[in-house]
Amino acid sequence: MGRKLEKEHMAPIAKTPSCIGIVGLGLIGGSLGLDLQSLGYQVKGLTNRPHNVSRATARGLAQEVSSDQQILQNCDLIILALPLNKLLKPNQKLIKALPKSAVITDVGSIKGPVLKVWNELHPKFVGGHPMAGTSANGVEAGEKGLFKNQPWVATPDLHTDPQALKMVNELAIQLGSSWLTTTADTHDQAVALISHLPVMVSAALLRSVGEEANQEIRELAVKLASSGFADTTRVGGGNPDLGTAMATFNTSAILRGLSSYRSSLEKIETAIIKEDWYELQKELQRTQALRPNFLNH
Amino acid sequence: MGRKLEKEHMAPIAKTPSCIGIVGLGLIGGSLGLDLQSLGYQVKGLTNRPHNVSRATARGLAQEVSSDQQILQNCDLIILALPLNKLLKPNQKLIKALPKSAVITDVGSIKGPVLKVWNELHPKFVGGHPMAGTSANGVEAGEKGLFKNQPWVATPDLHTDPQALKMVNELAIQLGSSWLTTTADTHDQAVALISHLPVMVSAALLRSVGEEANQEIRELAVKLASSGFADTTRVGGGNPDLGTAMATFNTSAILRGLSSYRSSLEKIETAIIKEDWYELQKELQRTQALRPNFLNH
Numbered sequence: 001m002g003r004k005l006e007k008e009h010m011a012p013i014a015k016t017p018s019c020i021g022i023v024g025l026g027l028i029g030g031s032l033g034l035d036l037q038s039l040g041y042q043v044k045g046l047t048n049r050p051h052n053v054s055r056a057t058a059r060g061l062a063q064e065v066s067s068d069q070q071i072l073q074n075c076d077l078i079i080l081a082l083p084l085n086k087l088l089k090p091n092q093k094l095i096k097a098l099p100k101s102a103v104i105t106d107v108g109s110i111k112g113p114v115l116k117v118w119n120e121l122h123p124k125f126v127g128g129h130p131m132a133g134t135s136a137n138g139v140e141a142g143e144k145g146l147f148k149n150q151p152w153v154a155t156p157d158l159h160t161d162p163q164a165l166k167m168v169n170e171l172a173i174q175l176g177s178s179w180l181t182t183t184a185d186t187h188d189q190a191v192a193l194i195s196h197l198p199v200m201v202s203a204a205l206l207r208s209v210g211e212e213a214n215q216e217i218r219e220l221a222v223k224l225a226s227s228g229f230a231d232t233t234r235v236g237g238g239n240p241d242l243g244t245a246m247a248t249f250n251t252s253a254i255l256r257g258l259s260s261y262r263s264s265l266e267k268i269e270t271a272i273i274k275e276d277w278y279e280l281q282k283e284l285q286r287t288q289a290l291r292p293n294f295l296n297h
Numbered sequence: 298m299g300r301k302l303e304k305e306h307m308a309p310i311a312k313t314p315s316c317i318g319i320v321g322l323g324l325i326g327g328s329l330g331l332d333l334q335s336l337g338y339q340v341k342g343l344t345n346r347p348h349n350v351s352r353a354t355a356r357g358l359a360q361e362v363s364s365d366q367q368i369l370q371n372c373d374l375i376i377l378a379l380p381l382n383k384l385l386k387p388n389q390k391l392i393k394a395l396p397k398s399a400v401i402t403d404v405g406s407i408k409g410p411v412l413k414v415w416n417e418l419h420p421k422f423v424g425g426h427p428m429a430g431t432s433a434n435g436v437e438a439g440e441k442g443l444f445k446n447q448p449w450v451a452t453p454d455l456h457t458d459p460q461a462l463k464m465v466n467e468l469a470i471q472l473g474s475s476w477l478t479t480t481a482d483t484h485d486q487a488v489a490l491i492s493h494l495p496v497m498v499s500a501a502l503l504r505s506v507g508e509e510a511n512q513e514i515r516e517l518a519v520k521l522a523s524s525g526f527a528d529t530t531r532v533g534g535g536n537p538d539l540g541t542a543m544a545t546f547n548t549s550a551i552l553r554g555l556s557s558y559r560s561s562l563e564k565i566e567t568a569i570i571k572e573d574w575y576e577l578q579k580e581l582q583r584t585q586a587l588r589p590n591f592l593n594h
Contacts (some may be wrong), residue, residue, distance in 0.1 A: 131521055151521050182517055190517035193506045198529040200569075201502050203584040204562035208554065209490045210587030211561075220479055220487035224428055224448055225591040231528040232495040237588030240581035247569050247577055257505065258566050264508075265501035269555050272497075272544050280544055284537035287500040290507030291534030294522040 017103070017167065019044060021075035023094065025056045025065070028107045028130065029081030030142020033061040035175050038144065044071045046094075052139045061142055069097030077167060080106040084245050088117055095121055103164040109191060110249045111155040111184035119157070124164040127155040127184060129191075130177060148176035155184040192253035194294075196246040197261060200254065202236025203243070312464065314400070316341060318372035320391065322353045322362070325404045325427065326378030327439020330358035332472050335441065341368045343391075349436045358439055366394030374464060377403040381542050385414050392418055400461040406488060407546045408452040408481035416454070421461040424452040424481060426488075427474060445473035452481040489550035491591075493543040494558060497551065499533025500540070 019042045022029045029045070036043050037060070045062030046069060047053060056065045064071060072078055078098060080087055087108050098104055105126040108114045118125040132150040136143075152172035156165050165181075172179050182190075209229075212218040247254055271280040316339045319326045326342070333340050334357070342359030343366060344350060353362045361368060369375055375395060377384055384405050395401055402423040405411045415422040429447040433440075449469035453462050462478075469476050479487075506526075509515040544551055568577040 131523060133523075150523075153517075153521070180517070180520065182513070186511075186513050186517055189511070189514045190521055193509060193514070193518045194522040194526045197506070198502060198526055199581075200562070200565050201498060202529050203581055204558060204565055205495060205498050206584040206587045207561040207564075207580070208557040209494070210584070210590065212490060212557070214483075214486070216479070216483050217486045217490070220450075220477070220483055221490045222590050223477065224450070224487055225491040226428060226430075226447075228532045229491045229495055229591060231531050232499050233584075233588055233591065234528050235525045237585050240578050240585050243581040244574050244578040248572075248574050251569060251572065255566070255569060258562075258569070260505040260509070261501055262562070262566075264504040265497070265555075265559070267504070268497050268501055269552070269559075272548060272552060272555070275545075275548065277541050277545050281537050281541040283504070284496075284500055284540040287503040287507070287530075288534050288537050290503045291530055293507065293519050294526060294530065 015076070015163070015167065017075070017077035017171075018042065019075045019077075020171075021046065021072040021078040021102075022062060022081055023072070023078060024048075024081040024083075024086075025052065025061050025139055025142065026081065026083075027133065027137050027141035027143075027146075029079070030056070030059070030061045030139065031132070031144070031146035032079060032081060032107075032142075032175075034142055034144045035147065036171075037063065039174050044075060046071055047139070055139050059139070059142070061139070069093050072097050072102075073099060075099065075102055077103045077105070077171070080104065080108075082106070082108075084108050084110060084114075084249055088113055088249070090117075090121070098122060100124075103161075103167050105164075105168045109195070110246070111153075111187045113249050115155065115157060115159075115184050119159040124161045126160060126164050126168045127157075128168055128172075129153045129155070129187065130172070130175075132177075145176070147172070150177055151180055152177035153180045153182060153187055155187050156181055157184065188250050189253045189256070192246075192250050192257045196243075196250055196254045197257035199235045199238065199243045199246065200258060201261060202233050204236070206233045206236045312373070312460070314372070314374035314464065314468075315339065316372045316374075317468075318343065318369040318375040318399075319359060319378055320369070320375065321345075321378040321380075321383075322349065322358050322436055322439065323378065323380075324430065324434050324438035324440075324443075326376070327353070327356070327358045327436065328429070328441070328443035329376060329378060329404075329439075329472075331439055331441045332444065333468075334360065336471050341372060343368055344436070352436050356436070356439065358436070366390050369394050369399075370396060372396065372399055374400045374402070374468070377401065377405075379403070379405075381405050381407060381411075381546055385410055385546070387414075387418070395419060397421075400458075400464050402461075402465045406492070407543070408450075408484045410546050412452065412454060412456075412481050416456040421458045423457060423461050423465045424454075425465055425469075426450045426452070426484065427469070427472075429474075442473070444469070447474055448477055449474035450477045450479060450484055452484050453478055454481065485547050486550045486553070489547050489554045493540075493547055493551045494554035496532045496535065496540045496543065497555060498558060499530050501533070503530045503533045 043062040045065040132146045340359040342362040427449045429443040
């Protein structure tokens with residue numbers, strides 16, 4: 001990552017966008033709209049649902065909101081804040097409405113497939129992933145300050161215009177994010193490990209406890225479950241569509257993670273089967289020592 | 298469980314203990330001492346560490362604290378608030394100091410092995426497990442109100458004296474707990490599922506992400522990990538001695554849980570391998586629907 005950062009430092013100062021378009025006004029798009037207006041930008045919002053126009057306007061998610069793609073025509077930076085399925089199969093009207101001179105970026109949580117589609121579609125596309133998120137969604141979800149102190153990962157490749165990258169970089173910094181660049185593949189493997197794998201691991205736990213065959217044990221388990229169980233199963237009880245999208249678009253990285261996970265679990269299970277308590281304790285000491293790394297930021 | 302509850306309702310009114318002894322003044326013992334004194338009981342505390350006597354006294358964990366077992370001689374209810382290893386291999390001095398007429402109960406998180414040892418050692422032993430807990434331990438950990446609205450599980454069997462059970466029951470109710478009775482085996486299977494299995498599942502996740510072989514992916518994963526990963530790995534990064542004790546004393550129940558877990562995870566993995574997104578979505582819809590059951594209490 002070091003080399004890429006240096007390259008960015010040498011890039012010319014980015015042009016400041018005079019108008020920013022946001023496509024999709026859900027949690028991420030709406031939050032971007034609120035913050036970007038606070039920063040003094042002119043923001044135009046596109047929503048594909050006509051009945052959301054008035055609500056998005058009332059909430060002040062953009063100075064101007066429309067369900068007509070023409071709203072984007074004078075924007076020089078356009079942020080695609082769409083769900084992955086729509087981002088990967090964009091409708092033709094949207095594609096045609098994007099000015100060739102504008103910088104286009106996205107907020108999708110998986111980057112390989114996005115670059116594959118969008119590098120073909122637009123000469124100034126920058127793959128991005130602001131890591132902020134809550135469980136809320138829809139036009140009511142956007143909130144101020146969502147990106148503050150959160151990572152914003154960009155995944156430039158050989159097709160990426162350095163000035164376009166710089167423009168997105170400066171915007172992310174102004175929003176309070178920590179800017180990171182890496183390859184799409186490294187990004188997708190990393191999010192598989194810290195975001196997608198936990199969903200599957202946690203879902204399987206819910207399944208095996210919630211569908212325990214012995215009714216008496218199952219009912220007691222439900223009564224006794226406390227914060228430890230609640231925490232471990234939170235992400236496994238989340239939005240099924242999101243979990244399915246993760247697996248659909250990041251299949252090989254998740255399978256790689258699951259395979260590594262199975263062998264970690266097998267080590268623990270083997271120690272228990274062998275009643276090798278010294279080995280089990282060593283394993284649990286390792287995991288105890290690993291966890292603080294993930295919290296110090 | 299219904300039949301057992303009826304039997305308890307028919308039991309005679311329990312004698313109120315005139316003096317309660319607490320063996321071990323860590324989180325559970327210390328918290329019991331504070332609450333029982335608030336309820337008006339005379340409480341005597343035994344600690345095996347002479348240097349803890351003054352600290353426990355200063356914190357007011359009992360009216361009288363000693364490291365001499367003789368302190369228990371006039372108690373008619375004695376609560377063994379010891380770690381599992383000490384509870385299962387009690388020292389001879391302690392055994393001798395327990396009055397034969399007193400009711401003895403414990404707070405151990407696994408009940409089968411405890412009943413096996415203690416039904417032999419004392420005629421009025423009642424197996425119990427108040428589910429309260431924080432991550433704190435030691436003489437500084439005890440706090441007021443720890444048991445309020447938490448389950449207190451008792452595991453009576455054929456050896457259990459109904460009057461002794463009633464005495465523990467009334468005490469638990471006075472402490473604000475929800476009283477439950479079940480068999481030791483059902484209890485141990487249920488806690489394996491909601492408490493011990495999550496530790497192993499979560500530890501394996503920490504291991505496979507924290508020791509990812511590709512350094513670039515691993516370092517990015519550390520930077521990008523957010524609250525979802527933190528929650529899913531909390532119990533796996535906990536006290537290794539506790540995790541090892543769980544497995545040591547509840548081996549078969551944990552192995553049964555792990556085996557069921559493996560097959561749940563396999564279902565998910567198979568759906569992903571087959572790219573059967575309909576099946577995966579159905580699985581995740583099931584787990585989403587299961588989770589609220591564990592939170593409604």
